[in-house]
Amino acid sequence: xxxxxxxxxxxxxxxxxxxxxxxxxxxxxxxxxxxxxxxxxxxxxxxxxxxxxxxxxxxxxxxxxxxxxxxxxxxxxxxxxxxxxxxxxxxxxxxxxxxxxxxxxxxxxxxxxxxxxxxxxxxxxxxxxxxxxxxxxxxxxxxxxxxxxxxxxxxxxxxxxxxxxxxxxxxxxxxxxxxxxxxxxxxxxxxxxxxxxxxxxxxxxxxxxxxxxxxxxxxxxxxxxxxxxxxxxxxxxxxxxxxxxxxxxxxxxxxxxxxxxxxxxxxxxxxxxxxxxxxxxxxxxxxxxxxxxxxxxxxxxxxxxxxxxxxxxxxxxxxxxxxxxxxxxxxxxxxxxxxxxxxxxxxxxxxxxxxxxxxxxxxxxxxxxxxxxxxxx
Amino acid sequence: xxxxxxxxxxxxxxxxxxxxxxxxxxxxxxxxxxxxxxxxxxxxxxxxxxxxxxxxxxxxxxxxxxxxxxxxxxxxxxxxxxxxxxxxxxxxxxxxxxxxxxxxxxxxxxxxxxxxxxxxxxxxxxxxxxxxxxxxxxxxxxxxxxxxxxxxxxxxxxxxxxxxxxxxxxxxxxxxxxxxxxxxxxxxxxxxxxxxxxxxxxxxxxxxxxxxxxxxxxxxxxxxxxxxxxxxxxxxxxxxxxxxxxxxxxxxxxxxxxxxxxxxxxxxxxxxxxxxxxxxxxxxxxxxxxxxxxxxxxxxxxxxxxxxxxxxxxxxxxxxxxxxxxxxxxxxxxxxxxxxxxxxxxxxxxxxxxxxxxxxxxxxxxxxxxxxxxxxxxxxxxxxxxxxxxxxxxxxxxxxxxxxxxxxxxxxxxxxxxxxxxxxxxxxxxxxxxxxxxxxxxxxxxxxxxxxxxxxxxxxxxxxxxxxxxxxxxxxxxxxxxxxxxxxxxxxxxxxxxxxxxxxxxxxxxxxxxxxxxxxxxxxxx
Numbered sequence: 001x002x003x004x005x006x007x008x009x010x011x012x013x014x015x016x017x018x019x020x021x022x023x024x025x026x027x028x029x030x031x032x033x034x035x036x037x038x039x040x041x042x043x044x045x046x047x048x049x050x051x052x053x054x055x056x057x058x059x060x061x062x063x064x065x066x067x068x069x070x071x072x073x074x075x076x077x078x079x080x081x082x083x084x085x086x087x088x089x090x091x092x093x094x095x096x097x098x099x100x101x102x103x104x105x106x107x108x109x110x111x112x113x114x115x116x117x118x119x120x121x122x123x124x125x126x127x128x129x130x131x132x133x134x135x136x137x138x139x140x141x142x143x144x145x146x147x148x149x150x151x152x153x154x155x156x157x158x159x160x161x162x163x164x165x166x167x168x169x170x171x172x173x174x175x176x177x178x179x180x181x182x183x184x185x186x187x188x189x190x191x192x193x194x195x196x197x198x199x200x201x202x203x204x205x206x207x208x209x210x211x212x213x214x215x216x217x218x219x220x221x222x223x224x225x226x227x228x229x230x231x232x233x234x235x236x237x238x239x240x241x242x243x244x245x246x247x248x249x250x251x252x253x254x255x256x257x258x259x260x261x262x263x264x265x266x267x268x269x270x271x272x273x274x275x276x277x278x279x280x281x282x283x284x285x286x287x288x289x290x291x292x293x294x295x296x297x298x299x300x301x302x303x304x305x306x307x308x309x310x311x312x313x314x315x316x317x318x319x320x321x322x323x324x325x326x327x328x329x330x331x332x333x334x335x336x337x338x339x340x341x342x343x344x345x346x347x348x349x350x351x352x353x354x355x356x357x358x359x360x361x362x363x364x365x366x367x368x369x370x371x372x373x374x375x376x377x
Numbered sequence: 378x379x380x381x382x383x384x385x386x387x388x389x390x391x392x393x394x395x396x397x398x399x400x401x402x403x404x405x406x407x408x409x410x411x412x413x414x415x416x417x418x419x420x421x422x423x424x425x426x427x428x429x430x431x432x433x434x435x436x437x438x439x440x441x442x443x444x445x446x447x448x449x450x451x452x453x454x455x456x457x458x459x460x461x462x463x464x465x466x467x468x469x470x471x472x473x474x475x476x477x478x479x480x481x482x483x484x485x486x487x488x489x490x491x492x493x494x495x496x497x498x499x500x501x502x503x504x505x506x507x508x509x510x511x512x513x514x515x516x517x518x519x520x521x522x523x524x525x526x527x528x529x530x531x532x533x534x535x536x537x538x539x540x541x542x543x544x545x546x547x548x549x550x551x552x553x554x555x556x557x558x559x560x561x562x563x564x565x566x567x568x569x570x571x572x573x574x575x576x577x578x579x580x581x582x583x584x585x586x587x588x589x590x591x592x593x594x595x596x597x598x599x600x601x602x603x604x605x606x607x608x609x610x611x612x613x614x615x616x617x618x619x620x621x622x623x624x625x626x627x628x629x630x631x632x633x634x635x636x637x638x639x640x641x642x643x644x645x646x647x648x649x650x651x652x653x654x655x656x657x658x659x660x661x662x663x664x665x666x667x668x669x670x671x672x673x674x675x676x677x678x679x680x681x682x683x684x685x686x687x688x689x690x691x692x693x694x695x696x697x698x699x700x701x702x703x704x705x706x707x708x709x710x711x712x713x714x715x716x717x718x719x720x721x722x723x724x725x726x727x728x729x730x731x732x733x734x735x736x737x738x739x740x741x742x743x744x745x746x747x748x749x750x751x752x753x754x755x756x757x758x759x760x761x762x763x764x765x766x767x768x769x770x771x772x773x774x775x776x777x778x779x780x781x782x783x784x785x786x787x788x789x790x791x792x793x794x795x796x797x798x799x800x801x802x803x804x805x806x807x808x809x810x811x812x813x814x815x816x817x818x819x820x821x822x823x824x825x826x827x828x829x830x831x832x833x834x835x836x837x838x839x840x841x842x843x844x845x846x847x848x849x850x851x852x853x854x855x856x857x858x859x860x861x862x863x864x865x866x867x868x869x870x871x872x873x874x875x876x877x878x879x880x881x882x883x884x885x886x887x888x889x890x891x892x893x894x895x896x897x898x899x900x901x902x903x
Binding site: 005102125134136137140141267268 | 713824825827842849851
């Protein structure tokens with residue numbers, strides 16, 4: 001089973017995930033970090049008031065089981081299936097980011113399809129192990145990642161790349177651009193993505209659910225603070241260039257040079273990002289596979305195969321990295337993702353609260369543990 | 378090794394398999410008949426000794442002594458025979474209220490361990506274990522005497538796990554010697570030895586050793602369950618057992634530790650692990666284990682803690698060097714040259730000038746060469762050892778560089794990798810690193826750093842999924858167990874090591890030493 005510490009590691013890694021690749025809230029320019037701050041707080045409300053509340057009412061069921069329980073077989077199945085698609089789509093985006101950046105920074109001559117295939121393979125291997133294995137991986141990876149990030153920041157400070165003066169003047173155009181950049185974009189990406197954890201929370205080996213809430217929210221806030229600091233570092237190192245760079249933090253590290261010996265870290269930094277993106281895409285892959293497994297009552301290992309194939313071929317849909325980024329930032333995070341991250345969960349929560357009286361009576365009859373044997377690891 | 382439990386267990390099987398068969402096998406009052414049947418059961422053979430005795434003081438009752446020559450202790454037998462003859466007079470006084478069989482068992486035989494035998498089968502198996510059998514005419518039972526002996530190797534310094542400071546005793550091939558070595562270290566009444574016999578033909582004795590109350594009951598039960606499930610014709614080494622009882626079959630990583638050091642085995646017992654000893658091999662198995670255990674040497678606990686900590690970090694680093702260095706070299710020189718400082722890049726490029734192979738092939742050639750050299754070093758007769766080092770070092774190393782087949786940098790990389798792989802104290806973990814090295818080299822040669830990272834991710838997922846007797850292999854990192862970190866990368870001083878490893882030993886009995894033992898300078902004397 002999953003320990004509290006593992007879920008905390010996973011929340012942090014998941015949120016850092018691909019957000020380190022972009023300048024979040026770029027529209028607010030040098031006030032971007034404030035947008036991120038606003039986004040963190042708004043996301044905090046969404047998670048604590050909606051996502052975690054859903055799980056609190058049904059601590060032993062995952063999202064798919066909750067859908068089936070509260071919306072009946074047909075609508076529950078349909079909603080569950082939509083979420084499988086949503087998780088797959090998010091995974092596809094991450095696979096594509098991973099692959100495109102690999103080609104950009106590491107392997108210019110390798111075909112995209114080969115890289116995507118390998119990514120799907122390494123993701124699939126972890127998924128086949130089940131949530132227990134994947135969460136343990138996160139627990140091991142997190143300290144390394146944080147350490148390397150800390151090292152990068154220290155190098156950036158030591159070499160004088162960071163100039164906090166680039167953040168001034170603050171709020172030049174008032175608070176409106178900051179707010180506009182944050183809502184709903186930054187809630188949708190990355191903070192609202194916590195909806196995925198509705199698939200994972202039930203695996204936690206816990207005393208009471210309030211512990212889970214506390215750990216989740218604490219690690220959420222840590223990740224939020226981390227991303228805000230990262231944003232400050234990016235803007236303070238690159239200034240107005242930040243908005244134009246493909247991968248701003250990577251750009252910033254190219255300014256680092258120690259004693260003319262260590263000059264080019266970017267392949268290593270790229271690997272660091274990829275580790276984080278890998279965790280994120282595998283989390284989605286696992287979420288989608290678990291959801292599919294519960295929908296069709298098959299084992300996780302079998303469910304991971306069609307999901308993996310779907311993700312692999314789905315990744316060809318984007319024409320280029322910029323196409324993928326644009327669709328994501330122009331359309332998805334404004335119109336599509338909020339549906340899955342907020343509207344449906346809110347609807348679900350309302351239904352749950354309304355029916356909670358009815359449910360509490362029949363709860364004793366249905367046994368949530370019947371499906372555990374398939375997935376428990 | 379005589380073993381009553383086994384004798385009785387085989388007796389049980391025969392008694393359950395029907396009356397008719399049992400009647401065929403039980404010993405008869407007719408001595409000659411019994412001897413003949415025993416001979417037939419064992420298929421004759423020159424080494425089966427049968428001595429029929431008869432003398433007046435025993436009422437001329439005939440009795441026979443049977444044993445297999447070579448696996449018994451001849452001295453013990455002749456002393457016993459002398460004792461029997463001396464004893465004849467006593468028997469004369471007491472013959473009214475006893476039988477000869479009873480008299481022998483209770484008074485005459487000068488051997489510590491006796492057992493009663495009822496069937497031919499039991500008698501034969503007891504003889505095969507090294508017992509001598511005494512059959513008295515007219516008695517329905519025979520006496521099995523523990524006269525186990527024969528040639529065994531003396532206790533010597535372990536050859537595979539050497540230390541600079543620490544005990545120099547090693548296990549031998551004799552199970553009894555090995556159990557005694559443990560008994561001599563841990564003189565606790567809680568020390569348990571549970572014996573089993575595995576192997577249809579070899580009937581190899583196996584001892585499951587643990588400390589009652591310190592080892593976890595679940596683990597002990599699981600060890601027994603897995604051992605009992607083994608059905609094989611022969612067990613010649615603990616490796617046979619290991620492959621049957623490990624948690625996952627397909628993994629390059631060892632899921633059980635092996636040791637030929639009694640002190641290592643005792644330390645494992647004290648930490649709540651279970652030791653499985655197999656007769657016929659000096660290597661005992663230790664379970665459950667975690668990944669980090671393979672980087673610990675018993676010497677870590679005998680040297681000062683700061684030195685031990687330093688050595689452990691060196692070993693961990695060596696493991697990663699041994700696994701990754703050639704692949705990193707391949708990846709960087711093939712795909713990511715821009716990462717190197719310019720001067721180094723120029724120097725490398727100059728060396729590679731005229732080398733006909735790509736870096737991957739070059740590395741493969743050298744690595745395979747080295748693996749062959751190493752294997753040759755292990756297998757060849759000791760006398761021609763120096764020849765290999767000359768051929769290896771001069772011909773294959775220097776000459777290959779001078780001939781322009783291999784670059785000098787590659788020789789450095791491969792040699793350093795090889796030396797690093799010898800640092801890992803557990804040979805089986807070193808082999809795992811060697812195997813993984815080749816896979817990572819291929820990945821590095823085809824996909825550069827991306828390939829290495831993909832390989833490492835799979836490796837991590839694999840490691841996180843492994844278990845040893847139900848205990849997560851990556852403990853105490855995942856799941857994180859803070860208390861166990863005191864003895865992983867860092868070895869804290871002994872006075873700070875208050876708890877046994879949590880979640881491996883029995884957690885209800887975790888405290889292993891008193892509190893507040895940190896030495897402090899004598900305030901008044903100062």
